[in-house]
Amino acid sequence: MSFIHPGLLAFLAALAVPVIIHLLMRPKPKRMLFPALQLVARRKKRNVRRIRLRRFWLLVLRLVLLAAFIFLLARPLLPAASYRPTSTEWITALAIVVTGGLIFLVSELLWNRRASQQHEESYRRSVSATAVITLVVVVVGLLVGWPYGSRVFADAQSPSMDADDDVPLAAVYLFDTSLSMGYIREGQSRLEAAAELAEQHLSDLPSGSRIAVADSSTNVRPVFFRDKEGVRAKIDSLEPRAGGGALNRSVREAIRTLEDDRSRLIEDLGDGPAELRRDPFARAVFVFTDLTASSWDSSQIVSEEVADPAYPVFFVDVGVTEPSNIGLADVELADDGVLAGGIATLRGRIVGVNPTESKVPVEVRVEESADSEVVRGQKSISTDGTGTFEFRIPVDHAGFVRGTVGTTVGDPFSADDRRFFVVRVVDPPRVLLVSDSLEATYLTGEALAPSILVRQNLARFVVTRISTSAFYDAKLDEFDAVLLVDVREPSDRQWERLGKFVRAGGGLGVVLGTAVESFAYNSAEAQSILPAELLVNLAFEPPQRLVSGDRSHRVIRRLDEFEGLTELTAWDIRRHWKVAVDPTARELLKYTLPGEPRAALLTATVGAGRTALMTTGLGSSDWNDLTSAQWAFVALVDQLTSWLIDLSGQRLNFRAGEIATVRLSESATTDTANVVLKLPSLEDQILPVSGEQSEITLDPFEEAGLYRLTVRRDSTTDSTWLAVNASDRESNFERVPAERLDETLGPDGYDVITDMDGVNLELRETTLGVEAGPGLIIILLLAFFGEGLLANRFYGGRGEEASGVSPTEGRR
Template structure:
């Protein structure tokens, strides 16, 4: 045990004062009759007994009250590792006092003398044991310091992740963000640092760190911190801080992390090993513990409503057609909001496509006009999200930016506004080849639904021919081709095409050439495909397969009833993206496949199994890219289905039930995903989460169509420099967050790829013959204000390697290496002094009643 104000221990000498007062206190005056000399002897006897102590418990309480107050003012501290020992000392002392009280009661009530003596002896033994153990522990324990007596090397890490932007309400009705509270607590810690300490202040940005020159520069660093939408991992910043602390020659090293313990930042994972730096003390200062009811219980917790990132219901948006958008709205669930419901209004706004904007005018960023185009309302219950569908009006070719926002304010603003960027491309030209006209029409309508393929506004330009008409096709006008049950003969030994009545080697070469100039080829194998000879899986006789449209085929596989069903192998592949983005996932067991081609795709040739048949390793959908023959072209795409679509003719009907089941929407979605991938429509990622990579069109679709119409202008524009200006997102309140960083970028040189997605909002790209951009949204995980527990923190740091704290005032600044942090006994000693004082008042009123009350 150590006393941080040891000189005040001398105050225990004041314990002699109540003893002296007790001995010298005047007795209450009594009426004495003095008739004769016979009363002189008793009077003298009474005067001699006046100095005797009669009320021992009252005296003991007065002495104990003075001692407890003096010890509390001396601010005793104990080593946390010895806390159990000191608790034992205290319990033994209380036991001894209890036995002495029982002994005094036994004497007062005239109980047996032996009982009183035995109880008194037990009490004295307990007190002596408590005194011995306490003295021994005190003598053997090392010295403690309060922490502000020895200089330390300290790193203050401020967790300024997205959750630090949340507002919290105090009891006086004012609102402040968690980051503001964290900065205030960090400033308190800086004020308490001892002279000669070294300090570094850092956050979760990539800013290089170093020790501050003085406290003023550290406070300046604090004042410049802002919430980050895409922060670095906490572990990475802690590692950097620990490495810097180890470079200091001060013996005491401490890392203080000021955080709200949000689960999105702190939840341990299998990839996060526990940190156990033995030479650096780790302290966790938690701000806003109101979720657990431990922080400002009188304050009302602010409600947080949130929006999910918007999703296009149809990825292949077409010009001149209304575009539906799906978005979910919800309210954060907590003990305070359980069962609560609110009415919310969601508004959809659209930026006007203005090639002259954005622009900097008089130092201010001027954006295109934002106009509302749709609005919807819903009643939201805490913990249950509601889905809304908003509609964009028919749009022209090119890139368009929209904003979905909740009307009104709440605790967290970053999930109240969601941003959307979509591109309306020139409709790709798709050729459907098949012998059955009904099958071609069915696939064509499925590709352009809900409108017909020949109507204006269709997302694809669809044409259909039979295999006998392929010789008249101008392949330069085709972006992708889909072959329904192609009549192709394959040599089993070499896996090469054998000329016959179906597809010739010349036609196959034209398809390969289409893929090499960036086109797409989709083959849906059926009964018309033939394998001649005996197939050998993983055949090494032929080439490596890089020039072939088909993987190695083995044989036609007939499945007994009830048949196989599909199983997603690569759910994140672009072919399946339209399917996996839906809230309702299909039950594939309702769509049986009775026959398919067994294939052995060669991984070295780039084949990927996207979908397979459940219970087997047989591929159902395989896909690969083909390297272009010109550096200016995009890679080509080839996809193969080992069972035919739509399987409506007499020859193919028995192969599967993908299109003939009661509700065949999954097959339609798979079909659209295939063609969107084959034509490159699904390649673009213009609406992403912060930190993800955005992919924008390399050319403006509006200018692309204009060039196609005017060939002369197209020739002139071919040499136009595609350098554009990049306008980053603006801060909330339509104000630029600091100086606008407008940069010149080249979209073509980047292949349309942008990794600058660290800010929430819409990034505009504007230049000659180009108007586009991309949008970034905050990850929905930040809308759920979940916290990690102390046990989860133990997983990350080790149970003995970190110390929690709720405020900068209570944080223990450890100016030493190793050992355990000091634990203050100031509060318990003050409480003991108050209890003893109250007990003394009660006993004094009992013993010193007035004569009238005694009568």
Template sequence: MGLFFATPLLLAGIAAVAVPIALHMMMRRKPVKLEFPALRFLQQRNVVNRRRLRLRHLLLLLARIAAIVLFVLALSRPTIKGAGWLGDAEGPLSAVFLFDTAPRMEYREGNRTRLDEAKSLAREVIDKLPVASRVAIVDTSDGVAVFSPTITAAKAHLERLETGMPARSLVDGMSEAFRMLEASELPRKEMYVFTDLTNGAFPGDSSPRNVQAQHPSIPVLVVDVGVLAAEDFALGAVYIPNDRIAAGMPLRLSVATSRLGPDEDRSVAIELATSSGQYTRRAQQRLSWKSSTPTSAQFELTGLPVGVQQGRVLIEGSDALEADDERYFTVEVGAPWRVLLAAPFPAARTGLFLTEAIAPTTLKKAGTSRFDVKLIDLKQLVETAWDGFDAIVLVDPPAFPDRTWELLRDWIGTGKGLVTWLGPHAGDPLVFNTPASQTVLGAKLVRVWRSPDASNFMVLSSLDHPMVSAFRRVADSVGWEDFPVNRHWEIESIGLPPESDIQQKNPRGAQNNPPVSSTVVAQWRNGFPAIIEHPLGKGWAVVVTTPVSQAADDPQAWNILATGFEPWPFVMLANESVLYSIDRSERRNVITGNPASIRIDREGVTDAFVKTPKGDEFPVPVDIGKKIITVTATQEAGNYSIRAGAENDGIATGLSANFPTIATDVSRLSPELIVSSFAPEQRFARSEKELVRDVNLERIGAELFGWLIVLAAGAIVLDWWLANRFYAERDDTSQSASSAKDQWSDKTNASQVDQNQPSSSNGISAGKDLDGFGIDEKDPFVLVEGYSDPPPVSPQSGSVVKKRRRRRE
């Protein structure tokens, strides 16, 4: 903000304030001494009258000075520039228009989206830009941020803007815009940020204040196109335990729901896509939507045919934002995963709990089990062919020879999974801990930890890890303290050595990279690791530090995880650990903008074709070695279809992409958070009128001539009023003075005192007419002319020795 003068030379006229000061000094009335008898009450009025007179003179002087200063300033035509936010309008400038193009900008109010409103306001600003200005249109998508060659080209770019999954945050977009403006050779720079000021625009700690502080010289105007009281029905994340289910198994699906606005009842439905692309409804639920109270809808579909199945969950009816009214999913229905479970002799007894947990007999007979388990003795592990199995589960393994560990390492590295439940058969840690075993397990054994008082149990402090994320749905009802663990192995997590062959195969690491450390998934109450996992090549290894192979009546049992009352937490943990360890190279359900990976089990296929939800097609190469295709162009939300190979006997598969919840969050930021998120004195505009006002305030400026002239006139009126108020003639004073003069005249005419004789102490000296008088503070017996309200004078107050009278002309 700055103050400028159209005629600054006229400011020299302020020196004229010396005139009223000089006149004030020269025209002060000097007191005339009049000898008068000493009167006590006149002495008391002296101080009061003197202060009153000084205050009146000072007020008059200030009013006259203010009138002169304001008049001179008005003639100088001062203009405030910076009361708005923009730069000088006298030459070309560089302007960056940053648009928030997240899906929530599709919110409609008055049959107009927020992005349409932003475009309309941006056109008004672009039309008012000086000639030869440089303009850049930047959005939060993955577009290249450059200045357009002409303003016309910038307008064309503006019209092409569409909503989509943001590739960068609004704060990152502002950083890019600042970089462009700093690099511009034009001295005048501007930035416009068009956003809806919602929690989705600035999630978490995302704040532009720090970015603005690094570029204080570049003005920023935030154009608020948001809705102050938005209403919305929203579907959140879709949860499917796994992208693949066994044939005959039901599809269990849940979706989060939320409401912004008044409470209302609406239905949520689930539909499956047919081969023609049409959707058929399979289930529907009526929900009560409570404001700001998240809930969820649960669905279970049975009878799904073998193959890839795609569907959607949708809200019945419509609202202002369609982007969060539908969610999409893809699952593969196929044969159960094959699992090789090796347990100590007798395997039928020691491996019973795990076998029944992951592949219950009733489900196997019904053909709906997700796992096909083969149970063997640990001694038969090496003799059994591992080809065709997706995972191996080791129950209380002993110290294997290094060759066995090496075979396990190589097999896991091809994309398989291993789950190990450590127990008493591990024996001496010094024997068990070999380099080969530590490479596979990612840890070394330290000792057996005992808690005989049943005070130790599993603690899931965080449910963010995929292996335990399923417990979110039942987190409040899991009573791990009801399943105490009396013994467990204390282990020390290690990293794979850099020279390990398996790490060289690991896509996350390579030679000369730091070792890959194991990750702790869950802990015991005493703080030691309960579950750890780490990658091996393309596969994963999971270690649980206590066994589930001992009977409930065994006095040496280490825990009652599988034998306690209703041990459903153990059943969930057993299933989730095996699912996590199995090759997860396929990612069919992703967040928009993230890559999806699909396995293509067909020899000789080199390319696949992907069809987007809008109908566009593009080819994707097949990684022949891994037999996987990776689709990175997933910016659109919806179901994608994929085909590879010949048309008749080719592969038909698919994937689904959904917007993240934050991208469709239209809840308004609080006023306090809006103020604290931006730089101090940040200006906001919500309408075309406010936008034009801010442009004019800075480019044209706000002239103060009118205000200063009004103030100068007010100062003159004040001076006139004060002068008439302070010096108006008072009737009572005149009468009192006249009476006193008559009395003094009669008295002095009667006296016969020699005028040459020195005056006595009780004499008086007459001067001007006694319009007002007071006491001279140097001589209390002398009246001073110029004071009002004289007291009545009595003839008996004393004899007049000498009289001097000065007649008023």
């Protein structure tokens, strides 16, 4: 036993006070003249014995009363154990007390049959009561106290025990709120089934239990509820979300919540010895989940946190053993930005888990207004895992095209039946072609804006061709991209203007040729934006071919999709510029020079803009035969220019859980700007924007659907649409294998259960102690009551006892 306030035990010295008072106030017999001296002496002797017995018990009760009060103030701590007597112990103790009472009554009846004087009866009654009380105490100690003490001692030495109805529970209910928990079975989602199990368990908890509710979609540390209604309200508010985090990360946080709660309780108890502090709570983490692999991150190991048996982890499995699902996966746009009059290409595939249909219809819908959609295509796709689809959506006008693609066949899991997309449609970009000779830019200009399409207003680009001499007066801010085609000697002034243009978000393409002077391209101003340094102009003997370099680059991917890359690599390259590539540049195309691969097409990002460098000419038969590739040559020029301009302006399509950074228009970079994000649930979020802020970063998306970011300033309103889709992993109902759980949590760190019955919880060995205050209060009340009763009887008859004459005898 230890004490929270051990200093108060010094007041135990006050126990000497009742003893001293008792000795000082001992009654002294009065001297009386009486003829029958022998009778008086005999009665005096018996009265003294009876008074001593009563005095002894009165002294004991007063000492117990004072000691209990002092111990109560000192707040003793007992080791954690089950101190509540069992029903057998209660019945045995009660039976012994009742038996003692019966013995006392029987003895009284037997003695009353014999004639005796009152003082003899009083003495005999005191002796009988003392004997019976002593016997009861001894028998209770042997038959009840000894087994009880042995049990409590053993329990305190090894405080593991099954959590029964008597042990309050401090637990965390952790709910898996990933989308897979929305799977419907028998009219009930997996999350609803988990909530039902949790509420049933909650109803059966003993008084004093404390529950915290957490979910895998939020990073907020849960708090404990003391009332069950608060727990139920929190559980009822949960719903599946697309942006849920890893479940094992949430398990770690739940365990830390229990540890922090224990630490706070220790602080509240004071400075008692740590070795005797025991936790009065059974503690556990209950994870309500369908145990799908999509909600698990095996890279996050938490076995160290769950190795302590004081915090057992129970996975309450509410999953379906044989789910059935048909959904869409790998849905993506070829480009987030498309030119007006062009085509937006949308691709994806159908995934099936125990599908009920061999084929399903897939249709794409485009929103024409807030409450109106138009079907733009429909196909029947196989569900055997090989079914893919591609929709080509014509776009005519500048703005944002938003829509959905999905199946029209319902199944138990609807979260992957529909995917969202947004395309930014822009007017034809303006491109400035600069060359020493206008003839040198003719083929490049025709590739970007064919004359026949220009006359029909169908060209993808608006092209302006000027000579180098006119470049000095050109207003670059009126163009989206500038292409220098075999320009002999750009001045530092021109490079300075181009640098500002690129860093502000413009695109610069440089095509080398015969007229180029390397020193002009190797100046400090030029090298600050170019992806390579020019070394020497060389001829290939024999001619070489092109070969792909960085196949992940968007330009190469698009050429490869149309097999344009294969066509380009079939034509000869006779001359080129050998360059020293900047480490930050990406090599899209190379030459097939044996043993010494050299860069043919380089790209780089500079500030907010982009640059590209072609080390062989375009449109010059002396340098190569690329123009003979015809449509492939046009595709190369078109895709490279589109990349330089960055048509989408920014990424518009995201996965749930990702963070988006959106560039703000100039109207938002003032203190009067109002930025509002409308969620798919139609809820508005006001976003703070500072006066000089040029972009805004959004919190991780938690909901799939279409988002609208609106910037309002005075009478100007600019909007940007974003599409968010759930991860494709949610469509995979593969269950997390036991091996992965063992690897992440440790073989002994968890249990998997399907209901809440028979859950065994263990109390921690070195946690909080149990305060003995309630027991001491009971002892204090009993001692107070007994002392008052005995003192009243003792002092009420004190004069008669001292004189040895009873009132009855006096009347005789």
